[in-house]
């Protein structure tokens with residue numbers, strides 16, 4: 001693994017935020033729409049490895065990766081080299097006008113890396129939401145049906161169709177409707193909270209799938225349903241890992257009913273969960289979706305997304321039915337080739353598993369001593385704690401917010417999520433050192449003890 005140029009140590013040069021960030025906040029307030037929020041009040045100047053340095057020289061431990069994007073580390077050497085070379089050759093021609101090799105090479109890599117040993121095709125786009133939009137278009141074109149189902153606690157983006165797919169109203173949907181029609185919602189498997197209703201429902205994924213399938217059959221009807229859109233581990237919804245057996249049972253139902261199974265691996269993809277894709281964790285042979293949406297980690301920080309899947313489904317839309325001016329931009333493709341080479345050459349799948357061991361061990365100890373930690377869950381370098389009122393299962397969003405803020409003040413970037421706003425999530429870059437990771441977790445534990 002290459003050594004990042006930025007010192008890999010936490011350092012507080014000023015209070016958080018420092019004077020430089022405070023000045024930027026003043027300019028921002030007069031220039032940037034208030035609807036765009038930021039988790040931390042500091043402005044970034046440099047980032048590498050497991051550190052983000054702000055404009056005041058504070059160095060923060062990065063346990064967020066810009067929301068699961070810089071999986072290969074910030075400004076990763078192979079990404080930077082690829083981008084530098086490409087940007088000097090050409091920055092854009094539009095793949096729909098004069099195509100170029102980088103796009104084809106990324107499609108080839110995705111077809112090779114994604115689950116399933118059959119002929120595949122890919123289309124490249126710009127954002128996760130755009131990938132989801134296109135996956136739905138492709139599934140509708142293939143099945144000639146229109147209904148789409150998404151899940152409780154699901155998050156798929158902020159465009160009109162993806163707002164319809166997303167579950168949580170505030171802040172993602174409230175006031176922005178009406179939403180795209182023919183989108184339905186079904187219950188998912190949420191072991192921690194399902195177990196409160198019925199122990200078996202919490203632990204037996206097939207039971208949870210029966211509940212889901214009942215809704216699909218009775219409230220939508222397989223003959224109307226083009227696609228089912230699901231995150232194999234829900235991200236914004238609270239890092240919810242479904243009970244074993246849930247996803248395979250739902251997939252089997254889709255296969256029996258000509259419903260396209262779309263896995264949204266925007267947050268979970270590219271080694272994040274200790275497998276190249278989170279679907280691979282399901283069952284002995286892994287789960288093979290029909291279509292898989294990727295974004296975030298694919299571009300090493302540059303905007304790129306994709307839909308990859310079975311050739312016969314992907315090729316259903318008419319020629320010129322898919323595309324976009326910037327989709328598969330050559331600079332983003334060069335970055336992606338650098339990022340994917342890094343994941344494979346540096347065995348970042350293995351690194352995510354090591355991170356999982358370190359984080360689970362530390363958070364497990366913390367949970368044993370603190371009854372405000374209701375659940376510790378996740379996989380690989382995607383692990384969260386669900387915070388509850390002491391000795392109960394009642395969500396505690398105020399504690400979660402206070403803990404996140406305290407970590408930020410102490411120089412550790414952590415993020416929150418969850419339908420109830422009570423989940424503190426960790427998404428470190430896979431290039432973080434064990435020392436920095438352990439220090440970040442110690443800060444988290446110390447700050448929780450003070451609250």
Ligand SMILES: Cc1ncc(COP(=O)(O)O)c(C=O)c1O
Nearest residue numbers: 127128129155156157235266267
């Ligand atoms: C699972 C999932 N799907 C889709 C999206 C939307 O991606 P983007 O913000 O790139 O549009 C996200 C973003 O957080 C996500 O986590």
